[in-house]
Amino acid sequence: MKLTVQVKLVPTPEQAAALAETLRTCNSAADWVSQVAFKQRVFTRAGLQKLLYLELRARGLSAQPALHVIRKTADAYRTLHTHVQTGLLGRAGSARRAKAESRPITFRAEAAHPFDDRCLSWQMDARTVSIWTTRGRLKSVAFTGKPSQLKTLAEYRRGESDLVHRDGKWFLIATCEVLETPLNTCPRDWIGVDRGIANLATTSDGDNHQGSGLQRYRRRMARVRAELQAKGTKSAKRRLKRRARRERRHAAHVNHSIAKTVVADAQRTGRGIALEDLQGIRDRVRLKRHQRATLSSWPFHQLGAFIAYKAQRAGVPVLEVDAAYTSQTCPRCGHVCRKNRPTRDDFTCMVCGLAGPADHIAAVNVTRRARTAWAFVNTPNAAVSPPPGKGQSRAANPPSGPGS
Known part of the structure; x- marks a missing residue:
């Protein structure tokens, strides 16, 4: 079965700046691919790769990151179309569905971005990773995590990992193929x-397992939320998002x-x-x-x-x-x-x-x-x-x- 393991990166200021620039560049490229895909009605990976791969390389992306940008955009549109077909965005003609279908998908400047084994390598003994960036290959980027997470990561990691920037901190979310215990059928x-x-x-x-502690915590969060909503400032809205997470x-x-x-x-x-x-x-x-x-x-x-x-x-x-x-x-x-x-x-x-x-x-x-x-x-x-x-x-x- 597939599990995800999240570890925290501990980059130096220079490494953090390179990671931030990489995320902004990749998401900006994904925004451009999304606009072209929406305008020309081309949403498949193969179609977008044939149409835009060389242009992405000219924009400074290496081969694998360019393919990841295309795949990321195509997957986003596939998810959108699936939601439309299954009615999760409302009936045909509804305001919510019309809004979703009337404009291209956009990506946040610091949205997560995938890296495969060609762009990211793990050194488990040294607790470091080597990762591709727009400034070149970054080596010896330290990471940390719980002992149980690191053990699972070392034994079962398979496939891609996502680079995430959240609340000023850097994380890598890796996919692991964990072996299952045989099901007890009797x-x-x-x-x-x-x-x-x-x-x-x-x-x-x-x-x-009583919920009184969680109830008290949620009531306290509700009071704080009401105070921040009453202010309505930009900083209050940022704090609201952090509180919700x-x-x-x-x-x-x-x-x-x-x-x-x-x-x-x-x-x-x-x-x-x-x-x-x-x-x-x-x-x-x-x-x-x-x-x-x-x-x-x-x-x-x-x-x-x-x-x-x-x-x-x-x-x-x-x-x-x-x-x-x-x-x-x-x-x-x-x-x-x-x-x-x-x-x-x-x-x-x-x-x-x-x-x-x-x-x-x-x-x-x-x-x-x-x-x-x-x-x-x-x-x-x-x-x-x-x-x-x-x-x-x-x-x-x-x-x-x-x-x-």
Whole structure:
């Protein structure tokens, strides 16, 4: 499987100036290629290379950087056309789609640029790289990173690396082909994971990853954001962008930590991981006004994606199950009722009296549904259940509906 590893470059002032000039030159060339491609309606790599390669060489780019500029521009247009065809930019005639199709794609002066092994070489023992620039080949550009990142980079690096300039710092993002552990096709059981806001993740084992710290952090960031938006100056807008990136990094760090813990528990015990299918939850759930912004910006999908790719690397199976009524269903007697959950945090079955934290009960129900789903998936000739009779209780066939 493919992973990316980010390392920080530590260039001298002269090396940093050469890197900055290289990024500006390459992105300026990409802007020019984009304008010509848009004007002449030529968007393929082969067509642009035939049309503009010699001109790019005349502008001071070497052979491989010129090809990377062409490929970068062609890929940008291919992504745009894919978004148009799939309707991600709205219907035909919509303002958003018309705006995207009416002008050429532009590239920021310091946008990331790819380098392959002909333009960039790594000296892992010396912790340096040699990289092509418009001022010539820069040698002995130091880099640093976490020991685990450097180990992955040394063992599994393959393909291109992107040069990135962000917040005055230089980074190289390298692609690595990491070997996967064989998938555990016969898990002993399943760890159910219930995702939420007050508790970011609660497992069927009773482990609770609270979101109160992240909530406080996001509320504080919201207050700072409101103050900067009220100023409206250019410096305030720059700070807003930096704050937004910082907030995303913090949320991603929290999700990485949770996913790492859940996957490690599943791998150690030989179990799989069961998640609720939250596709379309924003359309199904009715919220009060003050809750809408929190739910819309909460990284539910990111946590699920982190768990999925870490589990794939560890050979742990991941299964998504229906999220309907998981926190209103009693896992002991099967009774489904909204009154089973008198408060957000508590569950008390109205029939058998089973009580406990609502999120833990939901995670247990996710585990139970995963067992059933996995049994049917791995049974070639699973018998079809007969239709329920008149005397069958509601608990045996809980209704389908939006998740709690």
